[in-house]
Every structure is written in structure tokens, then in C-alpha cells.
Amino acid sequence: MATEVHVGRRMARKEDRPLVTGTGRFVADIRPVGTVDVAFGRSPVAHARIEAIGTEAATAMDGVVGVYTAPDIQGQVQPFTLFVDQEHTPPSLDQSIHPVIRPCDMDVLALTRVRYVGQPVVAIVAESRYLAEDAAELVDIDYEELPVLTDPEAAIAPGAPLLHEQVPGNVQASFDVDLGAVDAVFAEAEHTASFRFLVPRVAGSPIETRGVLAVHDPVQEELTVWSSTQTPYMVRTRIAEMLGLAEQQVRVIAPDVGGGFGPKVQVYPEEILVAHLSMRLGRPVCWIEDRNEHLVATGQSRDQVHTVEVAYRGDGTITGLRDRFLLDCGAFNPFSITCAYNTAAHLRGLYRVPAYRIRGECVLTNKTPNVPYRGAGRPEATFVMDRVVDVVARRLGLDPAEVIGRNLLTVAEMPCDRGMPYRDGAPIVYDCGDVPASFDRLLRQVGYAEHRSATREVQDGHVRRGIGFATYVEGTGKGPHEGARALLDSRGDIIVLAGCTPHGQSHETAFSQVAADALGVSPEQITFRAGDTALVPYGVGTFASRSAVTAGTAVAVAGGRLRQRILAVAGELLEAAPDDLEFQDSTVHVQGDVTSSVTLHQIAAAAAPGPAARLPAGMDHGMDESYYFVPPTVTFASGLMAAVVDVDTETGVIDVRKIVLVHDSGRLINPMVVEGQIHGGVAQGVGTALYERLVYDDTGQPLTTTFMDYLLPTSMEVPKVEQIHVETRSDRNPLGVKGVGEAGTISPPPAIVNAVVDALAPLSVEFSELPLTPEVVLDAVLAARSGRTGGQR
Amino acid sequence: MSRDDEAQEIALDVNGTKRCAVAEPRTTLADFLRDHLGLTGTHLGCEHGVCGACTVLLDSHSVRSCLLFAVQTEGATVTTIEGLSEVNAELHPIQQAFSAQHGLQCGFCTPGFIVSVAELLAEDPDPSESTIQSWLSGNLCRCTGYQNIVKAVRTAAELTHPKAGPGRG
Incomplete structure (x- = not known):
């Protein structure tokens, strides 16, 4: 490998110009001639039998091209059976946690029964979206309403109605983890405590909603689909399977994608149906989701209820933890145990907790299906664990920082085998660095000693300041694989292609840096493209903090191979040994003799097939190298966070003054990009902590269907984030990197809640639910002052 | 369709150029800019006036183009993101x-x-x-x-x- 001068640098982004000039290309910006628009008629009720659908008036309307219901596509569009590749459980995971996973098929359009508000029932195609929506108003559907389940605890109660007949007790999936002599530890415990924690349902909320455009070429029998997705290869696979096509007949392009955060990992009914309709109608077909649809029809996230018991000593050492939790997966469960098992696998986090038992159950209710959202089970786990540690400390009258320190894994315990498999089946072995040292840095950076000795009253006696802590550990860089190609085109320009697809993660810049170092050129010389299944034969997508590790490694190896090939051909042309050559701009020359050089253009020409080729003996033609990286397992990023908050005890309003994070995501490719990912992650964590919650009433009606009801944090609410980078290089990939995309999101809820508890310390309040609204805080303050137990216990 | 619903010609100054297109009265300014004038730099994030992605300047003041009808802007001066810098020229x-x-x-x-x-x-x-x-x-x-x-x-x-x-x- 050439010298590494670009990885590790703050390099301005290559992708910015089109995005700041309004010339980016998002799905809604692409409009081939003759495009028609789709509007969906969606279920207005949470649970019902479909008795009859009247489409005559809509079909007869001027400008309507067609109206389609489930019977119209039966036999032509198969239902979703396998949702994601994660459905496959590795044998070692199977033997360890004994998961029970029930089939739970989902029709593209509801046939006889609707199970959540927003489920697609009818697709109306018209010459414009305005007309399609007009026609949707004319579709007449008779629903016979059925009993509604909105509470997972009610859904698993004996006698509850079944949402899917083949799923007994409405438990779609479950598993058990049992480590150490848990019952014996509790029997001998000095202290025990029990809790109930609630993490609400939230919406990932990319500012670009979903959207799909499909164009079918009947001559070539090829379908091209542009989708605002994180996983174009999965979209390709599902479209091919469900429409009965060969994969090679389907090309999926994720153009500029305006944020994803997890919900765009799922392959959705709309993607399948729009593809089908473009074939059926012989016209380009487009559907752009509106925000109201997004807040009912795009997957929603988190939504867990935990019942926890903890055993601990008088010095705050936690000796055991038992947890049973329910994940409200909504009406279908596209991701099986993905998030629930992430919660179980990450719950102990950076804490020792030698005895541990956890049971997770994914419970069906009449809500929008649950999908991963940034953190994917880890923010829920961290909220439980870091609240438990804080409560244990306060109930013992100890400083929470002291109790955290007592329970953190030490550097002597690394690499630390947690005794259970990761979701990929490999043992969980943390490759984190010196965690207690990072905690000490955090305490100093946030000024904790000064805070402990100062008064907490910061203003007129009614505003009080608190500092709270939280931790995180995250398996990043999940497989199964990601690929890249590095090639010289016929002019000698360097092109790098990858299977991952960016939606804000700065892949063009970061992977140009990686490729530049692998090749020995500058990042500006690299043309990087991704997000198109035609570029690289196999790919996965961008989620689970995985691209830097997986695609980054693939780019580095493919780039290194291309360098070797370029040098071999240059050696042939210059009659020199490849080891004696070096790159300079777009030429290769003999070391110490710049006059003896060839251009990349000449090298490409010499490698091209034909009579002019000049290749070393035995070398094939072409300048196109590929590599697929199959990581052995994930690599563990980690961090510790402090939140500084001011709490107004007269209004309950929380002002997050500052977030400080010491984090370790291995080697940094571009620190500017890493810091940006963490800023954004923290902002979303602040939203989960204080503002965001999707609310359903008892009839399953969603009450948060606009941005006036569902509150995203603005520039006024997101605090400054101070970041300290620790770079413990991973030995699980040649770049030494770990993932960072989700890192910032995981810890803010417990850090902020613990800080509020700290600010209100003399009142001994406890909180166990999110979001922590002013109303909840004020109620706790008033309750504590009136002698009642404050907060939620 | 009554006369009030009929598509009509709407003329305005967009990024320093007189532009004119035929649209229904119910066409929002955002859709008019995007679908009728091909200016897709104005994005739609919520279509109910909260997210601000569709912000344009109308006679020098910012407005949510999703909350205005194009007909309301007849004769006005509109600046969109595309109006801030020339294609391939130096950025604003x-x-x-x-x-x-x-x-x-x-x-x-x-x-x-x-x-x-x-x-x-x-x-x-x-x-x-x-x-x-x-x-x-x-x-x-x-x-x-x-x-x-x-x-x-x-x-x-x-x-x-x-x-x-x-x-x-």
C-alpha cells in the first residue's frame, strides 16, 4: 500500500456542489416524459375486514389511468414472505438463544383485512398527483371493524384477539439469553430493585420522504427503478422475486437520498407495486410519499417496555440483571428479531454485570410496522442500563460517577468475551480500548469535580443545573459483505465503484480518500460512484454503521490491486521493475527520474484488448479490479457521554446546555465527517429524550401525523457537542476503522434524564419513560415537594 | 369544471428571468416551480409549512412555497436556490x-x-x-x-x- 496521507485528513466534501446549488437529483426531481403518478388509498381504520371496494367512480374520472386493488394484482405480485436477509438465523445464534419466529406474510395491497391505519389498500394512477388524489377521494371502501390492539401487554394477555391466526398469543418472535447463575445471584443479593422502563415509538423522519420511480423497457425486458432507499440491492432482490423477474432484468438506483436513518432499509409495498404498474401500463410510474403518509406508512421504531430487576452490593457493584421486554412490532414484523436482539446483545454495554438473563418478545399490535432506526435497539438498551446504574447509585447515596467507574469493564478485561453470540452468530468479543481512562477524560472535560462542589442553583433559585452520564457500545460494520471496483477507463481516469449507497454519510469524499491512499494518487483524481446495482454485482447497503468498515475495506483492497496492476503495466512500458515506480498526478515514473514516465492514459491503452496491447507476460487485458470484503464479525465502537442541563423547577423546561462525548470509533477516515455524524446523531438522541413520540389513541388512530404534532428538534434545542476522539484501531479490518453513523444517537436519552435527576437531586425524583416533557418534570417536582414520591417509579 | 378552476397563465420573474406557464389555480408555488418551470432545487419535505425545505424569496422575503398558490404570486419576483449562483460559476x-x-x-x-x-x-x-x-x-x-x-x-x-x-x- 502507498503512503497514507489522505485518510485521517479533514477534507472538504466532493459531493457538496450539486447539493448547495439545488442541482442534486432526488427521486422526485427525475421525471421521464410520459410519467404518471400514483396516490394510495390507505386504511383509515386500525383493524377491519374489507367488505367491498367500489372503484367505478374513480376509474371513470378524467385523467385517471387505472385503479388497482388486491384482486387486480393477485397472481402477478407475490406477498412479502421473507422480509430481510436477517431472517436467516445463524446456527450458533439458534442454539444459544432458541428463537421462535412465526411467519407473518404481508400483502402488497390489503386483500381481505387491514391491520393498521395507513396500510395500502388501493393504488390510483393518474396523469398527475393532484388528479390521483382527487380520484382517491372517490374510492368507496366498506370496512367491518374488528377489535383493536394498541398495547403490547394487552396483546399478549390470554384471550386477546389474534392479529395473525398463525401467530399464537400475538408473539411473532421471541428469544432467551441466560448467562451466569442468575437466580443464585439474586438469592444472595445484598440489595435488589425492580423497574419498568418505557421507550416510546418514534419516527426516523428523514426530511426527504420515500419515493419511487419505475420505467420498464418492453423491448429489452428491463426494469429500472429509482428509489429513495438505503438498500438498493434488497429492493432489486424483492422486486425480482415478487414480480417473477430475473435479477438481471431489474436495475435499482438510489440517486441522491435525503436521509434514511433506518426506515429506508425496509423494502416497502410501494416499491414493488410501482415497479409492477410501470410494466403493466408501459409508462413511467412515480410515487412520492407526502409527510402525512410518511408518519403512518413508513416504518416506525423503538417502542419497548422493559421489566427489569437488578441485584447489587452496598458499594454499587451490580451483580446481576434480569429483564423481560416487549417490542411493539406493529401489525407486521419486517425485521424479525433484529432490533430486539440488538437490545439484548448491547444491554450490559460497557458494564460488567456478570449474571444476566433477558427475554425479548416481538408483539403484534394494530400499528405501523416497526423497523430499525439509528441505533436499532441500542438506545433502548442504554436507556435501561444507564438509568439502572444511576438509580442504584442514588438509592445508595453514592456519587453516580463512582458507581459507573466501579462497574465499567477495565482495560485488563479487553478483549472481553461477553459469553453470548452477536446477531451474525460470532461470539461477542469487545475490542474496545481503555474505557475507564476515557471516563476519566470525560469527567475532566465536563468539569464534574467542580460541579459536585458547586451549588446547583444557577438562577434565582428555580433553575438548577445537573450533569448526567451514559455509555454506549455498538457492534459496527456488520456483514455479510460489501464490494468495490477500482478501474481505469480508456482515458486513464480512475473510477471507484461501491455497493453501499450514501444518504448523507459523505461516501464520495471518504472513499476517495481511502482509494487515493491505496492507489497513491490524490482524492481529486478519483471519480466515485455508488447507489446503483449496475455498478457492482453484489452489494448490501448503508445502515448499521457499516459502510466505512465494509465498503471502506473493499475500496482499499480493490484500489491496492489496481495500483499493482497499473505499476505492472507501467513497468512493461518503461522496462523497469514495478517496485521502482511511483505515481505523480496522472503519470507513473521511475523513482528519481521523472523523464522516464508514462501517463495513466497510456497505461490504460496498453491494457486495453487489441493489437496495441502491451502487457507483462501472462497478464489478462483490462484495468478493472474488484474485491468483496466479508468481515469476520462486527467491530465494537464505544463511548461515554455527559449531558449538562438546566432545569426550570417552575416550568419543568429542560435546557440541554452541552453534550460532551468521548468516543472510540477506531481510526478516523475524515474527522470532519465523523464529527458531523456525531452532531447529527446527538440531535436525534435529544429528540428522543425530550420531544419525539408517536401517539396512538385506543382505537389505533395515529395522532401525530404532521410536523406540528410530531416535534423534531430545531436549532434552538440542539446543544453544542464537544467531542474527544480516541482511536483504538480495530484488527478486524485492514483500515483499522469502526463504524460511527449511529454512535451519537445512542446515549443522549439516559445522559439527559440522569442530568435532570442530578439537577433535582435533593428531591430524589426518578424517571423511567421517554420523552421527558416539561409536564412530567414539573409533576415530579410538585409531587416531591408535597411529600409524595417524585417521578416515575 | 367551473371557470374558477380552469388552468390559467401565470407570469412571474424567477431568478431574474420572466417565466410564464399554465397551471390550475390550486397549483402550489412549489409545484409550479418544480413541475412547470423545472426548478427542482426547491424541495418538499412536509407540504404543511413546518420543515422549511421549500423556502424561496418572494419579493425579497422568505416564504414557504408549499403554502402559497402560484396564482398568488402573479407578477411577483421569486428567487430560488438556483438563482443564487450561475451553473458552473463560483458559488455564492x-x-x-x-x-x-x-x-x-x-x-x-x-x-x-x-x-x-x-x-x-x-x-x-x-x-x-x-x-x-x-x-x-x-x-x-x-x-x-x-x-x-x-x-x-x-x-x-x-x-x-x-x-x-x-x-x-
Whole structure:
């Protein structure tokens, strides 16, 4: 490998110009001639039998091209059976946690029964979206309403109605983890405590909603689909399977994608149906989701209820933890145990907790299906664990920082085998660095000693300041694989292609840096493209903090191979040994003799097939190298966070003054990009902590269907984030990197809640639910002052 | 269809050019710009006036183009993100600053922010950090956490008016 001068640098982004000039290309910006628009008629009720659908008036309307219901596509569009590749459980995971996973098929359009508000029932195609929506108003559907389940605890109660007949007790999936002599530890415990924690349902909320455009070429029998997705290869696979096509007949392009955060990992009914309709109608077909649809029809996230018991000593050492939790997966469960098992696998986090038992159950209710959202089970786990540690400390009258320190894994315990498999089946072995040292840095950076000795009253006696802590550990860089190609085109320009697809993660810049170092050129010389299944034969997508590790490694190896090939051909042309050559701009020359050089253009020409080729003996033609990286397992990023908050005890309003994070995501490719990912992650964590919650009433009606009801944090609410980078290089990939995309999101809820508890310390309040609204805080303050137990216990 | 619903010609000045197209009265300004004039830099994030992605300047004042009908803007002067810099020419200082400070990630909300900031800097060439934070609260960004956008606005102020101080806190 050439010298590494670009990885590790703050390099301005290559992708910015089109995005700041309004010339980016998002799905809604692409409009081939003759495009028609789709509007969906969606279920207005949470649970019902479909008795009859009247489409005559809509079909007869001027400008309507067609109206389609489930019977119209039966036999032509198969239902979703396998949702994601994660459905496959590795044998070692199977033997360890004994998961029970029930089939739970989902029709593209509801046939006889609707199970959540927003489920697609009818697709109306018209010459414009305005007309399609007009026609949707004319579709007449008779629903016979059925009993509604909105509470997972009610859904698993004996006698509850079944949402899917083949799923007994409405438990779609479950598993058990049992480590150490848990019952014996509790029997001998000095202290025990029990809790109930609630993490609400939230919406990932990319500012670009979903959207799909499909164009079918009947001559070539090829379908091209542009989708605002994180996983174009999965979209390709599902479209091919469900429409009965060969994969090679389907090309999926994720153009500029305006944020994803997890919900765009799922392959959705709309993607399948729009593809089908473009074939059926012989016209380009487009559907752009509106925000109201997004807040009912795009997957929603988190939504867990935990019942926890903890055993601990008088010095705050936690000796055991038992947890049973329910994940409200909504009406279908596209991701099986993905998030629930992430919660179980990450719950102990950076804490020792030698005895541990956890049971997770994914419970069906009449809500929008649950999908991963940034953190994917880890923010829920961290909220439980870091609240438990804080409560244990306060109930013992100890400083929470002291109790955290007592329970953190030490550097002597690394690499630390947690005794259970990761979701990929490999043992969980943390490759984190010196965690207690990072905690000490955090305490100093946030000024904790000064805070402990100062008064907490910061203003007129009614505003009080608190500092709270939280931790995180995250398996990043999940497989199964990601690929890249590095090639010289016929002019000698360097092109790098990858299977991952960016939606804000700065892949063009970061992977140009990686490729530049692998090749020995500058990042500006690299043309990087991704997000198109035609570029690289196999790919996965961008989620689970995985691209830097997986695609980054693939780019580095493919780039290194291309360098070797370029040098071999240059050696042939210059009659020199490849080891004696070096790159300079777009030429290769003999070391110490710049006059003896060839251009990349000449090298490409010499490698091209034909009579002019000049290749070393035995070398094939072409300048196109590929590599697929199959990581052995994930690599563990980690961090510790402090939140500084001011709490107004007269209004309950929380002002997050500052977030400080010491984090370790291995080697940094571009620190500017890493810091940006963490800023954004923290902002979303602040939203989960204080503002965001999707609310359903008892009839399953969603009450948060606009941005006036569902509150995203603005520039006024997101605090400054101070970041300290620790770079413990991973030995699980040649770049030494770990993932960072989700890192910032995981810890803010417990850090902020613990800080509020700290600010209100003399009142001994406890909180166990999110979001922590002013109303909840004020109620706790008033309750504590009136002698009642404050907060939620 | 009654006469009031019939499509009609709408003429306005967009980014310094007289533009004219036929649209129904119910066509929003955002859809008119995007679908009728091909100016797709104005993005739609919520279509109910909260996210600010569709912000354009109407006679020098920022508006949510999703909340206006195109017919209401007949004869008006509209500036969209495309009007801030020429194709392939040097970027506008605000655009430069957003890139320099990594004030965008996915870039979907960015045109709305940049247009909002253009109005801010026209009104207050040297805004304080708290003024900037307050001003930006009308636009939602889900990627950046805003911190770098606030920095970008300060940088843009300094690029636009070199006498603007290094931030008044």
C-alpha cells in the first residue's frame, strides 16, 4: 500500500456542489416524459375486514389511468414472505438463544383485512398527483371493524384477539439469553430493585420522504427503478422475486437520498407495486410519499417496555440483571428479531454485570410496522442500563460517577468475551480500548469535580443545573459483505465503484480518500460512484454503521490491486521493475527520474484488448479490479457521554446546555465527517429524550401525523457537542476503522434524564419513560415537594 | 369544471428571468416551480409549512412555497436556490460557507436553509450566534445537528462583509 496521507485528513466534501446549488437529483426531481403518478388509498381504520371496494367512480374520472386493488394484482405480485436477509438465523445464534419466529406474510395491497391505519389498500394512477388524489377521494371502501390492539401487554394477555391466526398469543418472535447463575445471584443479593422502563415509538423522519420511480423497457425486458432507499440491492432482490423477474432484468438506483436513518432499509409495498404498474401500463410510474403518509406508512421504531430487576452490593457493584421486554412490532414484523436482539446483545454495554438473563418478545399490535432506526435497539438498551446504574447509585447515596467507574469493564478485561453470540452468530468479543481512562477524560472535560462542589442553583433559585452520564457500545460494520471496483477507463481516469449507497454519510469524499491512499494518487483524481446495482454485482447497503468498515475495506483492497496492476503495466512500458515506480498526478515514473514516465492514459491503452496491447507476460487485458470484503464479525465502537442541563423547577423546561462525548470509533477516515455524524446523531438522541413520540389513541388512530404534532428538534434545542476522539484501531479490518453513523444517537436519552435527576437531586425524583416533557418534570417536582414520591417509579 | 378552476397563465420573474406557464389555480408555488418551470432545487419535505425545505424569496422575503398558490404570486419576483449562483460559476458565499463548514450531509434541506440565510444576511449582515440559532429554527435538518450550519452562517457573513466581526456570541 502507498503512503497514507489522505485518510485521517479533514477534507472538504466532493459531493457538496450539486447539493448547495439545488442541482442534486432526488427521486422526485427525475421525471421521464410520459410519467404518471400514483396516490394510495390507505386504511383509515386500525383493524377491519374489507367488505367491498367500489372503484367505478374513480376509474371513470378524467385523467385517471387505472385503479388497482388486491384482486387486480393477485397472481402477478407475490406477498412479502421473507422480509430481510436477517431472517436467516445463524446456527450458533439458534442454539444459544432458541428463537421462535412465526411467519407473518404481508400483502402488497390489503386483500381481505387491514391491520393498521395507513396500510395500502388501493393504488390510483393518474396523469398527475393532484388528479390521483382527487380520484382517491372517490374510492368507496366498506370496512367491518374488528377489535383493536394498541398495547403490547394487552396483546399478549390470554384471550386477546389474534392479529395473525398463525401467530399464537400475538408473539411473532421471541428469544432467551441466560448467562451466569442468575437466580443464585439474586438469592444472595445484598440489595435488589425492580423497574419498568418505557421507550416510546418514534419516527426516523428523514426530511426527504420515500419515493419511487419505475420505467420498464418492453423491448429489452428491463426494469429500472429509482428509489429513495438505503438498500438498493434488497429492493432489486424483492422486486425480482415478487414480480417473477430475473435479477438481471431489474436495475435499482438510489440517486441522491435525503436521509434514511433506518426506515429506508425496509423494502416497502410501494416499491414493488410501482415497479409492477410501470410494466403493466408501459409508462413511467412515480410515487412520492407526502409527510402525512410518511408518519403512518413508513416504518416506525423503538417502542419497548422493559421489566427489569437488578441485584447489587452496598458499594454499587451490580451483580446481576434480569429483564423481560416487549417490542411493539406493529401489525407486521419486517425485521424479525433484529432490533430486539440488538437490545439484548448491547444491554450490559460497557458494564460488567456478570449474571444476566433477558427475554425479548416481538408483539403484534394494530400499528405501523416497526423497523430499525439509528441505533436499532441500542438506545433502548442504554436507556435501561444507564438509568439502572444511576438509580442504584442514588438509592445508595453514592456519587453516580463512582458507581459507573466501579462497574465499567477495565482495560485488563479487553478483549472481553461477553459469553453470548452477536446477531451474525460470532461470539461477542469487545475490542474496545481503555474505557475507564476515557471516563476519566470525560469527567475532566465536563468539569464534574467542580460541579459536585458547586451549588446547583444557577438562577434565582428555580433553575438548577445537573450533569448526567451514559455509555454506549455498538457492534459496527456488520456483514455479510460489501464490494468495490477500482478501474481505469480508456482515458486513464480512475473510477471507484461501491455497493453501499450514501444518504448523507459523505461516501464520495471518504472513499476517495481511502482509494487515493491505496492507489497513491490524490482524492481529486478519483471519480466515485455508488447507489446503483449496475455498478457492482453484489452489494448490501448503508445502515448499521457499516459502510466505512465494509465498503471502506473493499475500496482499499480493490484500489491496492489496481495500483499493482497499473505499476505492472507501467513497468512493461518503461522496462523497469514495478517496485521502482511511483505515481505523480496522472503519470507513473521511475523513482528519481521523472523523464522516464508514462501517463495513466497510456497505461490504460496498453491494457486495453487489441493489437496495441502491451502487457507483462501472462497478464489478462483490462484495468478493472474488484474485491468483496466479508468481515469476520462486527467491530465494537464505544463511548461515554455527559449531558449538562438546566432545569426550570417552575416550568419543568429542560435546557440541554452541552453534550460532551468521548468516543472510540477506531481510526478516523475524515474527522470532519465523523464529527458531523456525531452532531447529527446527538440531535436525534435529544429528540428522543425530550420531544419525539408517536401517539396512538385506543382505537389505533395515529395522532401525530404532521410536523406540528410530531416535534423534531430545531436549532434552538440542539446543544453544542464537544467531542474527544480516541482511536483504538480495530484488527478486524485492514483500515483499522469502526463504524460511527449511529454512535451519537445512542446515549443522549439516559445522559439527559440522569442530568435532570442530578439537577433535582435533593428531591430524589426518578424517571423511567421517554420523552421527558416539561409536564412530567414539573409533576415530579410538585409531587416531591408535597411529600409524595417524585417521578416515575 | 367551473371557470374558477380552469388552468390559467401565470407570469412571474424567477431568478431574474420572466417565466410564464399554465397551471390550475390550486397549483402550489412549489409545484409550479418544480413541475412547470423545472426548478427542482426547491424541495418538499412536509407540504404543511413546518420543515422549511421549500423556502424561496418572494419579493425579497422568505416564504414557504408549499403554502402559497402560484396564482398568488402573479407578477411577483421569486428567487430560488438556483438563482443564487450561475451553473458552473463560483458559488455564492453562503453556498461556499455551507460546504466549508460541513453544514450539510444529505443535502435535502439545504436549499431551504441557504435561501433563509440569504434573507437573514440581507437584513442583518453581522448576526450574533443567538440571532442565527433563532432564525434557523424555521428550518428542519435531521442530519447535521445544526451546529455546523450556525458556523456556516457566521462564515458566510464574514465572506460577504469582511468587516463582520468574528461572532458577537
